[in-house]
Amino acid sequence: MQTEKVVDHIVNWLKDYATKAGVNGFVIGISGGVDSAVTSTLCAKTGLDLLCIEMPIHQAASHVSRAQEHITQLKQRFSNVKDTRVDLTPVFEEFKTEVSLEGKQTTVDMALANTRARLRMTTLYYHAGLLGLLVAGTGNKVEDFGVGFYTKYGDGGVDLSPIADLMKSEVYNIGEYLQVPESIMKAAPSDGLFGDARSDEDQIGASYPELEWAMTMKDEGKTADDFEGRQKEAFQIFMRYNRSNTHKMIAIPICEIPKNLK
Numbered sequence: 001m002q003t004e005k006v007v008d009h010i011v012n013w014l015k016d017y018a019t020k021a022g023v024n025g026f027v028i029g030i031s032g033g034v035d036s037a038v039t040s041t042l043c044a045k046t047g048l049d050l051l052c053i054e055m056p057i058h059q060a061a062s063h064v065s066r067a068q069e070h071i072t073q074l075k076q077r078f079s080n081v082k083d084t085r086v087d088l089t090p091v092f093e094e095f096k097t098e099v100s101l102e103g104k105q106t107t108v109d110m111a112l113a114n115t116r117a118r119l120r121m122t123t124l125y126y127h128a129g130l131l132g133l134l135v136a137g138t139g140n141k142v143e144d145f146g147v148g149f150y151t152k153y154g155d156g157g158v159d160l161s162p163i164a165d166l167m168k169s170e171v172y173n174i175g176e177y178l179q180v181p182e183s184i185m186k187a188a189p190s191d192g193l194f195g196d197a198r199s200d201e202d203q204i205g206a207s208y209p210e211l212e213w214a215m216t217m218k219d220e221g222k223t224a225d226d227f228e229g230r231q232k233e234a235f236q237i238f239m240r241y242n243r244s245n246t247h248k249m250i251a252i253p254i255c256e257i258p259k260n261l262k
Contacts, residue, residue, distance in 0.1 A: 001170055003177045007042065010162050015046040017160060018134060025049030025080070027133040029120050029155075031192055032066030035138040037180045038171050039162050040070070043136055044078040051127060052083040055120045057092045063192050069181050084127075088119050095119075113193035117154025128159075137161040140171050142208060146215040147238060148245025149191070149204065156248060168208040206237045214238035 018025060025048035028040045043050045052071050056064060071083045095115060101108055124135045137158030143149045144164045150156045163171055168189070175185055188199040189208065201207050206214070214235045217226075224236050 001173060003173055006166075006170075007045075007174060007177060010042050011045045014043060014136075014160070014162055015048065018046065018048055021134065023134050024132040025051075025134070026136045027051040027053060027124050027128045027131070028136045028138065029053055029055055029124055030067045030071055030083075031138075032063040032070070032184065033138075033187070033189060033192070034171055034175050034180060034184050035140055035143075035163065035189075036067075037070045037184050038175045038178060039136055039138045040074060040081075041178045041180065042162055042174075044074055044081050047080055049131070049133065050074075050078070050081045051131065051133060052081060053124065053127060054083070054085040055088050055123055056085075057088045057116045057119070059192060060190075060196055062187070063190070066181070066184050066187060069183060073181055086123050088116075088123065091119060092116060109194070113191075114151045114154055116193050117151035117191075118157075121154050121157040125157075134159040137164065139164050140166055140168050142168050142211050142215060145249055146211055147204065147241035148248040149200065149241065150248070151193075152248050155191075167212050169212060204237065204241065206234045210234040211238055218242070 014026070025046070026043040028036060028043060028050070030036050030040060030052045040050065040052055052074065054064070054067050054071070071081075075081045075083065092112075092115070096112070121135075127133065128135050135158045137155070137160065139150055139155065139158075139161055140163050144156075144161065163174075166174070172185065188201065190199045191203075204211070211234070213231075215238060217235060218239065222235070224232050224239065227235055
């Protein structure tokens with residue numbers, strides 16, 4: 001990958017899109033992970049306004065410290081960057097008092113995890129509307145179009161996706177080029193939706209290099225029968241997520257009414 005040229009291409013694309021949309025810049029949620037660090041740095045390089053928002057909900061301390069380190073570095077490097085912190089923990093706790101928490105614990109836990117993401121999306125769009133900004137998404141290609149590892153109308157609810165055509169490995173390459181803090185570059189990827197330090201690999205059961213490989217194999221028309229051992233297992237994991245999350249990756253289904261019925 002021609003990293004420098006890819007960075008320039010994304011920055012120019014962001015600036016052009018924002019200018020044509022008649023907005024002032026971008027707002028982005030900072031999680032302490034490499035995807036949000038890279039995306040926010042790319043947005044900062046446009047020279048347009050950038051608001052970085054921390055939105056902790058019972059957040060793991062390691063995530064908070066990395067997010068703060070990145071924001072501090074970004075503000076030192078770019079004069080167009082501002083930040084704010086919105087503690088959504090009280091909102092989340094109040095929400096739980098108004099809904100039923102009965103049912104299978106794993107199902108409740110997942111529903112609450114997705115609720116965290118949707119509360120954050122609402123917060124980003126509040127600030128976007130207030131300040132005339134676009135919500136920049138942080139999903140990469142494997143997450144957005146491979147395994148669908150994001151929350152529908154949560155972190156998937158954005159105005160534009162600067163890095164969605166980049167594999168996770170390519171995001172790391174750009175992160176190194178953009179001088180993203182080493183603590184973020186070395187941290188295990190995590191969605192931070194469960195209030196602990198569990199990683200994406202812990203949840204999915206496969207690493208991003210394995211998922212990238214499986215996505216490539218699927219595109220080449222391979223099936224699980226073409227592999228053995230760990231490769232077969234990783235491919236099956238990818239396909240299971242790919243199938244179950246297809247609804248996230250396609251346009252919302254519309255029931256089209258036949259003309260003779262109108």
